[in-house]
Amino acid sequence: METQHQHNKDLEKVKDLIEDIRIAMMTTVDEAGHLVSRPMAVMQMDANGTLWFFTKKSSPKVDQVENHEQQVNLSFADVSDASYVSISGTAQELDDRAKIDELWSPAAKPWFPDGKDDPQLTILKVDTHMAEYWDSTSSRMVRFLEM
Amino acid sequence: METQHQHNKDLEKVKDLIEDIRIAMMTTVDEAGHLVSRPMAVMQMDANGTLWFFTKKSSPKVDQVENHEQQVNLSFADVSDASYVSISGTAQELDDRAKIDELWSPAAKPWFPDGKDDPQLTILKVDTHMAEYWDSTSSRMVRFLEM
């Protein structure tokens, strides 16, 4: 996972919290209205706080986000470290080959053994609208970002 | 977290996977339609696969589940162990003092320092409808339970 310097200090805090965990559970709403989640490796958090993922064009989650006003939740949890982050955002598929080149790393190989030229490979970009993290001092989820 | 012997072998598999993680990220749909999540300690998985949590009557998540057809997702993640579980279910508040007595354990003290007689303490019970886990051999989420 590559992270860039954040212009916004609250986004810098998100970055510090998630970069050690790296893998989000991404929750979407499926065809039947059920909430489903799956692990997703963050490829990049850019300077605007946008989170970039790779996925397959045929993946059900691509349709699920389109059919539900693009709403997703990304949770990052490390129980042994009492570290918990919830990001509410909107997801969008983006078939941008130049950005795929930029994001590509061998870390993506396990999911895309055919490499970055796999025609099924596409981008899922998540814009953060709200972020909360567990603050063990005050024993509550602190909402520290709302855009 | 207390777990009971599962009659169903697929539920036994859920049990094995979640009992080491213990803390779920519970995702609900908020008033604005956004997906939000927070850590929740599983108090019990009973013999029917129902997951039992404590919460506060005044907690926003109680209203959120009532307003969205009770839909929740519980994700259990342990990145270091590549262990990921997604449970789709329906949640229901249940103010049952006898069940509260049965579930009470000192592990709940951090969230309920006033103990089990705290009038704000209530139960959130989640019935599992679908469960998936990450199978690293086949590199995909395997849906192993659908009820």
Ligand SMILES: Cc1cc2nc3c(=O)[nH]c(=O)nc-3n(C[C@H](O)[C@H](O)[C@H](O)COP(=O)(O)O)c2cc1C
């Ligand atoms: C490890 C851990 C376990 C938690 N377990 C519970 C729990 O069992 N019940 C609960 O109501 N809150 C629990 N919390 C606090 C919740 O994450 C949350 O802050 C609180 O329930 C308020 O949620 P809401 O405002 O979204 O309704 C736990 C927090 C942590 C860090």
